[in-house]
Amino acid sequence: MQENNSRKFVIYGPITGHINFDTEVVGTVVFFAGDDIYLRPIASYEHLSLEGNRRYPAVETNPDDIGVWTTLKANLNTLGLPHTSVLKLETYAVGTVPDPTPDFPGGDDAPVPQVLDDGVKRPIQIGDVLRVRGQYAVDYSHSPYGIDHSESFSYMRGLYKTGFVHAELHPYRVNEMEPVRHGFEGMPVNPEQPRFKVEEHAYFAPIYTEVYDWTWGTNKLGGVAGHMVEEAKHGTRTYEFTIAAPPKPICYGTCQLKFETLNLGQYDIGTPAEHSVTLNANGLAVRVVLTAQNHLDPGFLRMQYKLWWHDSFRPSLYVNAGDAYDCAHFSSQAQAQSVLRANPSDPNRLDPDGNKIACESNPAPHDLWVDGKYSATWIEQNARPGNNATFVSQSFPAWVSSGGSFSASVTLRNTGTVPWSRLTAHRLGSQSPQDNTNWGLQRVDLPVGVVIYPGQTATFSFTARAPSVNTSTSMAWQWRMVQEMIQWFGDFTPYRSIAIEQPSPTCSGTTPYYCACTDTCTTSLNACKRACMEEME
Incomplete structure (x- = not known):
């Protein structure tokens, strides 16, 4: 246990003891400056965020926040991340003030933190997805953006404002944090990628949502405050989230998602922790309920979760069988390729032309990953050099209301020789005419972290908005x-038109009825019927 000081209260603040615990978080870097790095946790780690982490400063009333929050918000928008919560990494030790040392940057003029990227140190970048381990702390002394309690973070308790608590993490090795490469949302898929992911989560109770300092005592003595500690305490905390399945690899037989859990530590006083997991189509759904009424004896649980893809096909059964098998024994090219990969000497003569692609005429699925990249042979036969794309499918409504929003999607296959991602500025762009904003946007980005390799398909799902029109019309839909x-490169999506219906006029007063035949307001339904009959004659 480490000591705190007058400004840094660890876990439960000055009303409890000096408690902290070790855990990890995975998230996207959205801002960094001085001693602080701000992460947007991925969905399964968002439970580490507390009330203060989910509230942002109103910059129009708090000018001190403009430099942090305005830039941070812009980065969230650029990365396509929701504004639900941000967790701060403080790059100095728990229970200390910022101190510039070789291990901890410290100070506003601190050097940019480094990450260890494939064994090579480089400066941290906005958009990096990091797995960070450190000491988790709950801070009651200020907002997560470094200022004292402000209108946007607090509400009134008696005569003084009371702020919301926020959580933060103090990394152990701030200049050796490693970017996430495999197993998490948005990571690229290839046959050599690990088929598993491991996440570690810590849960605790109780939590006090408000900031406690001398203002409460003043209010209490003045008779204008209730028992703030008990009123704000959350003795029972429920955690519910889903750990997303690792990206599905090429499976040569039947692919089945499996999991195991490991209890790394538990501390219960009174009510035991409830812990349950359920495997579903999206991954592993986790539910934890912790109850602890005494802040000096908190409830605590740390669990490790491992998810992996199990492949029913076993190449090892064929590797040491001499030349007993040929291409006809494998139901797909991918199965034969896995055997060739396991034994490159190829006693079964699955690769007679020596191009490292086994049983090329076998049916799909195909495994064309050779020597850390897609097969050069496959690229020569199926892809044009550089950028290229082939249309696969699209989805959109046949008609929309004037000014109305609708969901659409476009799926294209990468038939070039280079991968697509946000970092390479590959996007879906509007056509007919080029760069138009008729549907409310002219570009659609790939999701953050997603890489579309040659041979893979990309589905762009987005919300479009029809233009506002005074008369019914139609408009081109092409990308x-x-x-x-x-x-610009590759196939155009097939040219289509979407009908846009004009809004019906608002009828009132002496002509309260809308008549579609004449597109006018009438005095009665009978008048509308007569008008329609006249139109037919």
């Missing part, structure tokens, strides 16, 4: 791939 500042 194409673009690499910004480089080129």
